Amino acid sequence: MANTQALTSAWKRDVMLGLHAHGASVIRAATTKDDFKGALYLVTASRGAGDTVYNTTGELAGTGNYTQGGTAVTNGTDPALDGTTAIWTPTASLSWAALTSSGAFDAVLIYNDTSASKLAVSVHTFGSQSIVAGTFTLTMPAHAAATALVRIA
Amino acid sequence: MAVIQTTRGEMDECDLVKREGVLDDDNEHTTWVEYYLGEELVHRSAHVTLKTSPVATAIAAAFGLGSQ
Numbered sequence: 001m002a003n004t005q006a007l008t009s010a011w012k013r014d015v016m017l018g019l020h021a022h023g024a025s026v027i028r029a030a031t032t033k034d035d036f037k038g039a040l041y042l043v044t045a046s047r048g049a050g051d052t053v054y055n056t057t058g059e060l061a062g063t064g065n066y067t068q069g070g071t072a073v074t075n076g077t078d079p080a081l082d083g084t085t086a087i088w089t090p091t092a093s094l095s096w097a098a099l100t101s102s103g104a105f106d107a108v109l110i111y112n113d114t115s116a117s118k119l120a121v122s123v124h125t126f127g128s129q130s131i132v133a134g135t136f137t138l139t140m141p142a143h144a145a146a147t148a149l150v151r152i153a
Numbered sequence: 154m155a156v157i158q159t160t161r162g163e164m165d166e167c168d169l170v171k172r173e174g175v176l177d178d179d180n181e182h183t184t185w186v187e188y189y190l191g192e193e194l195v196h197r198s199a200h201v202t203l204k205t206s207p208v209a210t211a212i213a214a215a216f217g218l219g220s221q
Contacts, residue, residue, distance in 0.1 A: 007211040085208075098158065126181045126201045133160045134186075134198030141203045151208040 012086035012152040016079035026115075033078070034114035036121065038094045038138070039070030041107040047123045054111040054118035064100030064131075071096065073110060077143065079150075087148035094138040101131045108138060110149070122150055157188050159195035164188075169195065180204055 014020055018028070037054070041047050045058025054069070062068040076091035094108065106128045110121040129136065141147040155166040169188040176183040181201050188196040 005213050005215055007213045012211055100160070122206070124203060124206055126203065127176050127183055129183075129185070129199045129201070130197060131199060132187075132194055132197040133158050134196050135200075136198065137200045139200065139202040141205055147205045149203070149206050151206065153208050153210050 009081050009084040009086065012084075013079050013081050015152065016086055016088055016150070033075060034112050036073040036075055036090070036110055037070045037113045038073055038090075038108045038110050039068070040066070040096075040101070040105045040136075041109060042102075043104045043106045043128050045107065047107050047109055049123075051109065051120040051123060053120055054109060054113075060105055061102035063102050065098045066096060066101065069113075070094075070109075072113075082143075082145035082148070084153070085145035085148075086152040087143060087145060088150040089140050089143040089148045091140075093140065096131070096136045098133070099131045099136055100133055101129070101136070104128045104130045124149070157196055159188060159190070160193075161190065161195055164190070164195070 011020065039054060040060045041058045042060065047058065056068050059068055060066045071094055073090045073094065074092035077089070079086055079088040081087070107123055107125045109123050112119040112121060126138075140149055145151065145153070156163045157166050157169060159169070166188070169190055172187045172189065174185050181203055183199060183201045185197065185199040187194060
């Protein structure tokens, strides 16, 4: 045996579970999981790694049956390890029915709706879409190390 | 006889022209359906299935290699 330099796999998962605070953190009101939401952004927006919190800049307008803030994420499975990769994936598709989008959109921002400042989690892009009196459904990738929606490898 | 929600309310599918499409690449599998009344787009739905996502890589620093 030999020692191996590594961040432990358990740490990767436990970060997602909120078990570590390497800096000043927040007082949590409960041990329950947070609520997350997904919001849609126009192709003209600039969402990405620099986002810190949810905001309406570049989001679809609150028209055509879209409500700004987006829709709730179904979070039925806790973060887990698949091998040495920590993974988390919502357990249901995000869907908007009877929608007419205010423009072409190509991104969804996942954010923490429980946190007071609506902390940003991740941005996921796809081919540009416009919806007219229809349904937009965003189905999640497979919950595995190579594909999960959120992965720390 | 299917009823389609459109910008003009519910319409009989047989009165509309249906167009469908598919996009499949490394990032997504997407299907969409459009209905036209003449040249007017009156309905468009899309279903995006994400295949993968960006990965965050956790790295533990190595002592002795550029350490202070």
